[in-house]
Amino acid sequence: MLAEIITIGDEILVGQTVDTNSNYMARELNLLGLQVHQITTVADDREHILHALADAQKRSDAVLITGGLGPTKDDITRSTLCEFFETRLINHEPTLKRIQDMFRAFGKEMMDVHYQQAMVPESCVPLENQKGTAPGMWFEHQGVIFVSMPGVPREMMGLMQQEVLPRLQKKFQTREIAHVTVMTQGMGESSIAERIEEWADQLSRDEIKLAYLPGTAMVKLRLSRYGNPGDQQIRELLNRKAKELMALLPSYAYSIGERSLPEVVGEMLRTRGETVATAESCTGGTIASLITSISGSSDYYPGSVVSYSNEVKVGTLGVSQVNLDTHGAVSKQVVEEMASGIRQMMNTTWGIATSGVAGPNGGTEEKPVGTVWIAVAGEEGVRSKVFRVGAERKSNIMRSALTALNFLRLEILRTPFGN
């Protein structure tokens, strides 16, 4: 079953508003097993709307339309819908009554524009909008379903959940689409593709699709497959495949299911009753802000020191001046002392430290921009690694911070629980 979305609104075409409605509708339609194959945004313009509707009529089984309704809009959309569906506007009593009740409840005066909201095309089934005045409209036209909804997100979402999605599922007896996402950190999109190529080629046998969704220093891998609603076997198949994928990307894949790295690491620490503190140079507080972005992180995170200057590295973290002088701040020796230092200072199970060249300045032949030393100190001592991140400061910082969290995750995994 093919679906398509039409958004009517100048505010999107002038770049004032990001079209999040289409994103929501696309996700919901896909989960219902309706494949969305086009999203179109057109101006509040009769000709343009008619062209988009006619085009969609040729291509799709269901067409969802948002925007162009609502009291402050001129009536182009509603009248153009009437023209396209060869019908006329009539007053819809139940809608009028609902609007009148709403205004009575708010103790407000109804204006003409609000009475107009009760006028709907005769050939449609009006859909009750519990969150606003303009009703949704359900049309069946030459075998294609058209649904028109207001553009206000919460009104559209309310109509989708209460009216549109149930009707579409009933109408098309749709198959459900099941998704499983595997989260990875530290490996690029193309390297992953190369690493899992053989395995990925086999997926088609099970009618499973694999999608790469890259972010900063992380890539989501989404496995999806169509099936009948609530088919347990498919869920199991996808979970099995997700586990295979995890095994193919050891030390990079960190979660089955959409979770952030700070969430996952936080969960591990909480379960083990352990704590962590951070000593950040090049990441300048970003690891701390990632950890504390998780509610409840105070249970396993007492705090950290951002030691941007060498004075703080020496004075607060106890890094030896000799090491700073001989090896420089961006070195194995210094980053390991920072990790051990913060662990002692905050009296935690774990200590993380970073020291690197975030750029754009400060690079040398020996230590170019993007060189980052990361250390993790634990009960069994301190380990460190040098990483090469990119050339762009902000993404370098985020990359280094996530890499450090993943480094900690791996150290936790290789350390027997409850030492």
Next chain:
Amino acid sequence: MLAEIITIGDEILVGQTVDTNSNYMARELNLLGLQVHQITTVADDREHILHALADAQKRSDAVLITGGLGPTKDDITRSTLCEFFETRLINHEPTLKRIQDMFRAFGKEMMDVHYQQAMVPESCVPLENQKGTAPGMWFEHQGVIFVSMPGVPREMMGLMQQEVLPRLQKKFQTREIAHVTVMTQGMGESSIAERIEEWADQLSRDEIKLAYLPGTAMVKLRLSRYGNPGDQQIRELLNRKAKELMALLPSYAYSIGERSLPEVVGEMLRTRGETVATAESCTGGTIASLITSISGSSDYYPGSVVSYSNEVKVGTLGVSQVNLDTHGAVSKQVVEEMASGIRQMMNTTWGIATSGVAGPNGGTEEKPVGTVWIAVAGEEGVRSKVFRVGAERKSNIMRSALTALNFLRLEILRTPFGN
């Protein structure tokens, strides 16, 4: 001049990704005086892409295409473009060389997929992508401009700024839109609108348009006006208006021209030869990460302490246990001790401290979620204020961090230079 945007990508059609690219392109095209009258998202599918291109060809003077070019994408987009423009793929030496240099710089191995990135349609003008491997492509086909760009936002934005927008302006001789942006922090969009209503109503006399561009805890106010390229009088008019606007929003408007608050505060400190350190509780390192996001911040920022636990507040920052017990961590007394403590510890001109309830948990009747105490300590003593931010954790943290930086900015302003 009519423009149109085509986004190619299943990730948008399945609702996994919000199409922010189109929003950015639409805004930039409108600023250039090109009216965007349709935005279309289609699947990675030959027929579908061909149809969208042919449709756009009929309607528009310029068509911007993004997506479908990354290394793991099959080559449908590139080959379909060749088919539509009746041309063939050839190897583009300069692009290949640039990609090879990139990989050499990162010390990474090039894979086949990366060599393919250097293959471009013969009839296009390749546009240099300074942020990634896939080049942009500029086509002129039957009097219509088509531009194809990768879907990665920062790559697309780079290409737009450095290549596409200048070429479009030259090609269509569009009237330039001059604009000046005033940056504000700490005041909501509607409160600003109310405060400056009278002044804003006068703008139309000078044919000036005012746009509100809200972000997290900050609102950009953009003044724009059409004119001939390089018309000096218009720039002066806009700058005069921007200064009026600054005067109407004292303590909220912090910059004429697009600059971030950490940038502006950093500049002030640098000019005065002063330094700052931060002691963060509820903001958990976010102020530090904002300050250090600016290259060169080490000149005025030695570091900070994230004191999430009370032990660290007492042990490291020297907050008195008595104050913690009597007034609690979220209090005037404690936040002021934190600010003075970090200032002494790091031996800086200024100290900033935050302590609040970021939520979603931890709120009380007396101190509900969103209550944040912020203190700034300087040579003339310490001052603090309580702020009420929102209910959502992540935006509360960012809101508090930016509010703290703006608080520091105001303290710097009221302190005579060179004490």
